[in-house]
Amino acid sequence: MPLKAVLAAGLTAGLAAGLALGAGQVMAQTRTLELGAAGLMDRSNRTDLDPIQLGAGSMTSPGTYELNAGGYYRLVIQSDGTAESAIEGAGLFRNVWVNEVVINEIEVRPLGLDSIEFDDEGEAEISFIAITPGQYHIRIRGTSGETQQATFVIR
Known part of the structure; x- marks a missing residue:
């Protein structure tokens, strides 16, 4: 029950x-x-977020992700393999509790997360609980353009 x-x-x-x-x-x-x-x-409490797509120098997301503090989420990040892509999101990852990162069906339960690098085509699934309200970004390492980032707002 x-x-x-x-x-x-x-x-x-x-x-x-x-x-x-x-x-x-x-x-x-x-x-x-x-x-x-x-x-x-x-799993019935988890919200699956729309995936982030990575290509050669670009990051495509559906817009701003609106999250609730205390909510359980899963985010898939997919790379098409056209270029080596490193994404960083220390601000977001330090304000959520990362449950697990799944890469090639291997589950990793990290104590912290700063960035993920794709050397080839593939995907990473990150499940987490949003904790600290605020606005955070995941971006292609070393960039600042809006087409190279995804925005997360925790309320």
Whole structure:
């Protein structure tokens, strides 16, 4: 039977305790989630974001990603292999909790993440919980143009 929890706009000590226990009620203001046996990390609570596409010197994203603090997300980054591409997103990655990065069906559970480099065609899946409200960017390393970045807003 699913558990109910009310999530706050930010990650509070109560939410952290609810994640650790995987059960119970966490009081806050925004919305109600039906939590399965895995708590917040249950797949039914995950939002799959539109993928980011990398090509020779370009990054294509669907626009600004609007995220909720305390929400569970999965982002796929795909490279077409036309050029070696390194993306950096330290601002975003330091303000989310990275659950795992999946590359070629190998799951990696990092303590932190700064950048990902594609030497060839392929994709990386990053699942995370948004934590700190603010505006963050993932960009092609060493660039500043708008066609070489994706914007994330955590509310």
